[in-house]
Amino acid sequence: MNASARLGLALLLALAVGLGAARTAQAWWQPQAAALAHAALTAPDARHWLGVDDLGRDVLARLAAAAPLTAGVGLAVSALGMALAAALALLGLRSPRADALTLRLADVCSALPGTLILIALSSAFRPGAAALAATLALLGSDAELRTLRARLRQVWRHESLDAARLAGAGAPWLLRRHALPALAGLLAAQAVGLARRGVFHYAGLAFLGLADPRQPTWGGMLNEAMPWLAHPAALWCALPAACCLACLLIGLALIGQGLEEGRWKTW
Template sequence: MASPTVAFLNRLFRRKLVLAAACVLLAFVLAALFAPWVAPYDPGALRVIRRLKPPSELNWLGTDEFGRDVLSRIIYGARASLGIGAAVVAISIAAGSAIGLTAGYFRRLDPPIMRMVDAVMALPDILLAIFLVAILGSSIFNVVFALAIVYTPRVVRVVRASALVVREQQFVEAARAIGASTPRILFRHILMNVTSPVLVQATFIFAYAVLAEAGLSFLGAGVPPEVPTWGEMIASAQQYADQAFWVVLFPGLAIVLAALSLQVVGDGLRDQLDPRLRKAL
């Protein structure tokens, strides 16, 4: 008999679209992890004599305005773009879960916490991120920190809404009756029962963070220019797009494929983790 994990993965990947999206996402992750061995050239090597060369046998995706191999820069760019996205997810989930549990379990703290969350969410995501990076300075750490602040409220709302329901369940009341400590109730009984919506939210935040990082880099408010990212590649090459479309097309496709695959996998997880949607499928 198959284990619950294997059975869940079989149901998840039964939909060919979700399986294809997972394969695309896995390819990006593997390319980022093994970039030094996968990339055909040094992403920072300048070959001015080969600037703006179209795709060929030597450079499968062409070269940019400095003669750098576009494919190699996309592969190394996956490290920064996906790495920033993963870091934003980790911080947002950790901070958002802690704040959301506090707001959902302690009734007196709920109103002030949620008013602050609403105030942050009232601001447009990208504008808030630009504002924070402008104050903190341009670096990978500051971009991660700014995007984590932007997306943590999303997790807070999800965890808080689930915690409001779970805290009224009989097993939580039984835990209180036998004298279980508040931290144990929060993390052992409530948090463990809100992991499904948090996991789904994590995939969406990952996609949003990848897009936001690309937007920040495109506007010049992201990571330093010497760090190859997909957004920075598009920003630096946009003036050459009319004579060398590949310098913009392929980094843009990488952003679209990564974000779309994350969204599709997130939709698949949501459909499988929600009993009502799973029954409909």
């Protein structure tokens, strides 16, 4: 793990530990801080360390509550997208017809305006976080499929695998002992990239008001603060969510960059 990946991991750990410690300390210091306040849009004080929003809700409590959902959507998009890309790449390796069909479907996904489709689907059906994660994985994994397919074919035709086949090795053993170790760096870098894009798009949809309003999200907190920006205390409704979202995206980007640099060094 190089310096970029270590810096990104440290940033994510600092974000998680900082949010958790601050929320725990506030709950211990002021057990009723998460309850509705008597006044709305107030600046930070001894009871509400990041102030309260326009509905009298504690900003720090909402930040901490939104973190698992935001990170969970990114992880779900990454897992579903990589599973789909790997399955289609393996299917194309076994069947030329399936490979040709998969490439045409990837061409269609690349040509479609994914962001506009997400906005249209979210406006029409108001899906939950799980459905949004599945849609993001389906529309956003075409680039990963192309790269993984090309690298898998390159590894599969290597002379060391030809020698193993002559020795009687089967396809499952070759995949487990040869292909997977050779693809591990690529898979890790692609998984982190998909997670980053999933977090970014989900936050964007929440900012546009297209996510479930009953669930606190960092993008939704930014959306709720927009009508009150002229208020002196409104900055405390938007700035913490923006900082948390920026830290998460920058941390994932740094980890992905570090994994990508390490992958090229091993090729």
